[in-house]
Amino acid sequence: MKRTVLIMAGGKGERFWPRSRVSMPKQFLSLTGDGRTMIQLTVERILPLVEMEDIYIATNEAYRELVRQQLPKVPEHNILCEPAGRNTAPCIGLAAVHMAARNEDAVMIVLPSDHLVKDNDAFLETFKEACEIAEHENSLVTVGITPNYPETGYGYIKYNRDKKFKSGYEVERFVEKPELEKAKAYLAEGSYLWNSGMFVWKVSTILKCFREFMPSTCEGLIKIKAAIGTKQEDEVLKREFLQLESQSVDYGIMEKAGNIYILPGNFGWDDVGSWLAVGRIRENDGDGNVIQGNVVAVGTKNCVIEGAQKLIAAVGLEDIIIVDTKDATLIAAKESAGEIKQVLARLRETDRTQYL
């Protein structure tokens, strides 16, 4: 079986400001404290299953250089730069036609570039099996995360526990981000998993789905595919891609298709959604603090402190996030981590775009 991987790395996440910037989004940051960036960890994690030459990175022109620097072994022509963000369906379609140009029978693994996994072996086992299901059944496969609390920020996927193939279950339906009460009910019910945005299918299978469920997108993709390797490649890509409907693969394909399997992923997954996650992921100092850099902390508990050059002195703090960078310092209550985007809005309003 030929396996290929698409790593989606076009995101412009604002939640890790001021470390993340428009010019340096989360997937290119090291947040675990070991020096490797999120996208580097993602490549290393999946590498036992694929050849380096079969790893594709979807991003945009602004981040091409970052991808080159951080992943020098990924072949240049595997860095796919979308002319504009069009959500996940066109992104996946673009990668699929590139993969199909080389091998239509390959199995395609789709991964976000900015998630973390604790147990890489379990992760690989799950994806190996997902690939087998995708190949044998010509099905769409997704890997869901077994929920351990009623998160309202994720979508859920309901599966049929009586219809199983290997470790995969047939998917019954996709559920949008629920209210808390519904999320609790899903957990109690036991046959719901978090939608992690990780997929596995044969290249030919997903292209068939585009033809069936997103026909106009499919037309554009066919034109893009025909131009691959020609002088017109860039020009055609730009013209056709910009006309594609902005759509998620969940809504555009998964919610409409049948024959979908889901595998429960139990490999210590974390989407590292905000600075709060850093407090969870990294080892703390016994007082619940995760501290690095030039920091002196006195009487301080459960804080995340990312120092840079400047000395940061923390005194008597609790549940506070401090992130220092060259030109900006964030100090936020943990419970207000979600409001960091208001800072960015304020900076835009007051024309201080150099900090974005």
Next chain:
Amino acid sequence: MKRTVLIMAGGKGERFWPRSRVSMPKQFLSLTGDGRTMIQLTVERILPLVEMEDIYIATNEAYRELVRQQLPKVPEHNILCEPAGRNTAPCIGLAAVHMAARNEDAVMIVLPSDHLVKDNDAFLETFKEACEIAEHENSLVTVGITPNYPETGYGYIKYNRDKKFKSGYEVERFVEKPELEKAKAYLAEGSYLWNSGMFVWKVSTILKCFREFMPSTCEGLIKIKAAIGTKQEDEVLKREFLQLESQSVDYGIMEKAGNIYILPGNFGWDDVGSWLAVGRIRENDGDGNVIQGNVVAVGTKNCVIEGAQKLIAAVGLEDIIIVDTKDATLIAAKESAGEIKQVLARLRETDRTQYL
């Protein structure tokens, strides 16, 4: 009546770190937000009562240049540099012999360099009267602050409400910093004032007191006085001053002397003892925040934020002090403001003295 002033400016306060440093203590900082430093405000405040040439600044060699820069009109020979810190008694004695060398009959006002006063007119009225009492009675006069809460960080002075001369009362006794219960009792009793460290006496009176209560200090002072204006002045000062007993004027003289008057000071006094005071003194933004500099605050209440060059983004904070400087940023809970000195201790232990 000839009035002279001694402004004591040798302190190395650590409580305003990181704005205050060993090389830049509190009295040389602007903390009110109007650009003038504490010592500049002190001079301006007393100036209606004295000539500029009769203002003496006691400090040490390390701060001579700061005094020169901030108070260019104070005559050079009125800047008295103590060879080492010996507490307030030797400091006052040194100034007294310098003043006596010009006019032994002058009245001497002693002021800290780092306190604030809201009502300057009331302040001047009080000190004018204090000077009259000091002159007519040859007494030691102190100005006490009418307490409005049971502060345990100040000394108290008990006066006799039946023995009055003008607005001054005879002092019964000096009381060390009390426990909270005692402080409450003092407030209830009504004839206790806070010891503010502000004094008024004739130069001849205080020198007599040195002779009587601190005779060995007096001997040293006499030698220093004899050398004033000679080539040996610096050498004698250094030799004699270093031998003086380190002692506060409160303990060395005031607690032993009779004929002490106290005037209640009701002029909006604040000793600006910590960053907390800055939150009290400056106008707030309606959410209780006192913010200046390059700051974006979102959902933030009752905070003191002193920005510098770098952008400071505060999100969801309450009762936090943030002070940014070129090389260090302090983030402290208001209730832990007193623990800033632990940061300095830690910096000393870890040999990061560049931040002190």
